[in-house]
Amino acid sequence: MASTSVVRMIFSRRLTPFYIAAIYLLLGGLWIFFSDKLLACLVKNSEILGQLQPYKNGFYLILTAGLLYALSNRLLAFQLSESASPASEGKFRQLTENIREVFWLLSLNPTEVIYVSPTYESVWGRTCESLYKQPMSWLEAVHPDDREQVLAAVERRYRSQGDSDQEYRIVQPDGSIRWIRDRAFPVCEQAGQVNRIAGVAEDITNRKHLEAGLRKLNEELDNRVQKQTTELQQATEQLGVEISERQRAEKERDQFFMLSLDMSCIAGFDGYFKQLNPTWEKKLGFTQEELLALPYLELIHPEDHTATVSVVQQLNTGSDIVSFENRYRCKDGSYKWLSWNCTTILNQQSIYAVAQDITERKQAEASLKESNQQIVNILESITDAFLTVDHQWRYTYLNQQAEKLLQKTREELLGRRIWDVFPEAVGTIFFEKYHEAVAKQVSIEFEGFYSPWNCWYEIHAYPSKDGLAIYFTDITQRKQTQAELLKALEKERELNELKSSIVTVVSHEYRTPLTTILSSAELLEHYGNKWTEEKQLLHLRRIQSTVHHLTQLVSDVLFLDKTEAGKLEFNPTLLEVVTFCGELVEEIQLTVGNKHKLVFVSQGECRLAYLDEKLLRQILTNLLSNAIKYSPESGTVDFALLCEPDKVLFRIQDEGIGIPKDDQQRLFESFQRASNVGTIPGTGLGLAIVKKCVGLHNGQITVESEVGVGTTFVVTLPLNIQKAG
Incomplete structure (x- = not known):
């Protein structure tokens, strides 16, 4: 029991080379002291006693060599434990990539493998990837006879969170059996709290074979010493044989060093x-x-x-x-x-x-460093922005272009969470797509608009075991170009539709007036000399009216074409509004005669306004003409001019057929007419022209209408007197 306590004390202490040397000297002194007394008691012949001294020393060397080997392994385990501390984790990881032992690192959850070195694949005959996916799969390789003790040791390891050292066998996929020495030790954070468990699994198959050979050698040596001691007591002629055995033992000792x-x-x-x-x-x-x-x-x-x-x-x-x-x-x-x-x-x-x-x-290491530098040089030289984040969404790298687009330096970003730096992005397409890429472990490409910067970005996100790599480009200019192109295409489509409609309307509207002119001209040609002067004048006025209608149609088409092509000019001048409106009403009244009555009133003080006279004439002429056209004979059309401090209103009200509600939404589009106009002639261009002219003045036009009651149009235009000054 005492010897067991001594051994436990020796192997539980923190070993240093000095401590190992002290143990070596202590055991040597005890051996020299007690072995001499023991031999003196057993062998009385001093000559034989002297011959046994070399064998005694050889046995001591073999015994202490085995002890030193065990102590050295204990020291190596301590050194690996020290190297696995979080403060040197990065450097230690580089070491683990190149040692023959399997280095592993677990969290306090035994079902989570943080890291295992590549040597695992050659020792266990299984891939590292399989261990990451199934952290307990390494136990499947443990020999059935050893599995129970291994499971018990793992349970003790997590319960005590202390050092552990165990040896067991594993069965490789090809059926071969390997001996493993598995040492584990806790890894503490700065506060002293255990946060991980690290370990080294060493393939000790060769050592086991050597130990078996050494045990066999020691057993043989013990047997030989005992046998030879007895034989030496009986006969000294065996001395030569014993000397050769001593030499053999010394040779085997030297082989440990030489091999x-x-x-x-x-x-x-x-x-x-x-x-x-x-x-x-x-x-x-x-x-x-x-x-x-x-x-x-x-x-x-x-x-x-x-x-x-x-x-x-x-x-x-x-x-x-x-x-x-x-x-x-x-x-x-x-x-x-x-x-x-x-x-x-x-x-x-x-x-x-x-x-x-x-x-x-x-x-x-040098090659890896050079390769990493080449990658960094490439990433720094590309025109795309590039950055990486870890599984906690912390920035781990970004190139110069990323600094430029994110409008922040690396010092401001590295180590910080992306959602803390840009909280406005939470809940946006960027947030959703990045999380989708990580959750599904699939690459994702998308375009997103970041409203705080009013910018469009094209994103390529690639998940990895370390987090997420993101390439992104500012495509705002491209988006604007696309929008302008679509706008131009839509404008071109509208112009084409307009041209097609113009051709259709003109061909239709010209046919009837031309027929009228042709008919009246033929009648005048054949019967003019037989008709009275009054009847001849009637047909001449019909021809004049038709020509006027055609002229107005051509004018409307040309005016609308200018408007749609963006060639219509806006040339405002100071205009005496009341005088202008009064003269216009007189002109139209002369044209319509007594069939309709125009009533013009003016309210407020707005003698002068900064307006385009030509466009204003188009607006009022079209609205007044429509009011007359769609009103019954002898009907009244009210025209009111309402002046306010900064604007002028033109209100035209008739007692005509009215406009159905369903038709009012598209009333100001080209070639659109109300569904209840019947045979009343028209092109559907007048109100479209009015809308364009009002728009050039930055004004507004509204309509109120009821079928069978009448229609009221109100045009509101800014006075803009200050601009005239």
Whole structure:
């Protein structure tokens, strides 16, 4: 029980090289003291006792070598635990990509794998992706005989949140069995609270085979010592055989050093190597004799010389060195990167060190760095804006174009949530599409309008395991161009429809008047000399009236064409409105004679107005003509001029047929006539012309009508006297 407590105490302590050396010295002293007394009690013959001394020492070396191996592994586990802290997580991740062990990182939820190194695939024979999708799938590979103890260990690990160290077997897909040593340790945040569990799973199959061989060797050695002790007591002639066994044990001990795949060495503070294993020759190309003859500082890369001297000085004070990196010169002149773990035995003035060749890892890091820089250079040079966000919607990268379009610098954005920086975007198409891309893990392309900036953007969003990558371009100018193009196309369509309608109306409206003119002319030609002068004048007036109608039709068509083509000019001048309206009423009254009565009244003071006389004539002439045309004979048309401080109103009211409600909505469109006009002639152009002329004055026109009662039009135009000044 006491020995068990001592072993537990040794392996539960935080190990350092100094502590390991102390254990080594303690065990050595106890062995020397007690083993001599034990042999003295068992063997009385002093000559035989002297011959047994080498075997006793050999057994001690084998025993302590196994202990040192276990303590070193314990130290390695502690170092990996330290390396896995959140403060060095980024650098440690780079290391895990290149070590032979499987490094893993879990949250406090055992069903969530944060990270597993690529070595998992070669050791377990399963993909890392399968583990991310099914975090407990690694247990499927555990040997059935070991699965219960592994599950119990996992449960203890999460319950205690302490270190754990277990060994078990896994079965690879090809049926081969591998031994795994799985060490786990908690990772704490700065406040000391455990927030993750990290671990290293090491393939120890080869070590298990070596341990089995070592156990077998120890058993054989124990049996041999016991047997040979008995035989030595009986016969000294077996001495030669025992000596050869001692030599064999020493040879096997040396094989541990010589067969190591790492670069193991013993060096002195005098600047020279004392012993090297063959791996040095394989890695550097020098023979052992050449390396032993060279001062080891001469092999150091010039840029690493100062740092290496500093490390040697630290070792000379008794400090241990872990994961120190420098470059060693090869015989062909090239350099290899080495990672060192070193300790010292000061009373021997010796440095014990193990170096690993990390050249490929360094080259991979340099290549990755160069590749990343190339990607950054490309992203900085493209004309599209590009940015990335993580799963918490925090900005992780943005290029120069993104800074420009977002109107913020990288310093203002990196590390902040996109929705905190741009809260107006929450609930918009940007918010919805980005979340859709992440939720469905699909690429999404869309166009969106961001109202705070009055801009259109074309977006391409690509989800990834790290978050979301977004390319976007300002397409506001393109959208405006498209809108203008659509507007022009619509205008062209309207013009084409107008031209088609003009052709139809003109062909229809011209046919009847021309027939009238032709008929009257033929009658005058054949019967004019037989008719009275009064009858001849009647037909001449009919021809004149028809010609006037055709002339007005042509004028209306040409005027409307100018309006639709945007060629109608607006030339306002100071106009005496009351006088103008009075003279216009007199002209129209002379034309219609006694068939209709025009009543003109003026209210208010607006003698002068800044209006276009030509356009105003078009407005009033068309409205008054329509009022007369659609009113019964002897009917009255009221024309009122109403003056206000900043505007003038023209109200024309008739007692005609009225306009149905359904027709009033499209009343001011070209070639539109009310459905109740019957045979009353007309082109449907008059009110369209009125609407255009009112619009050029920035005025308004309204209509109120009731079928069978009459219609009232009110035109409101600004006076604009200040503009005239």
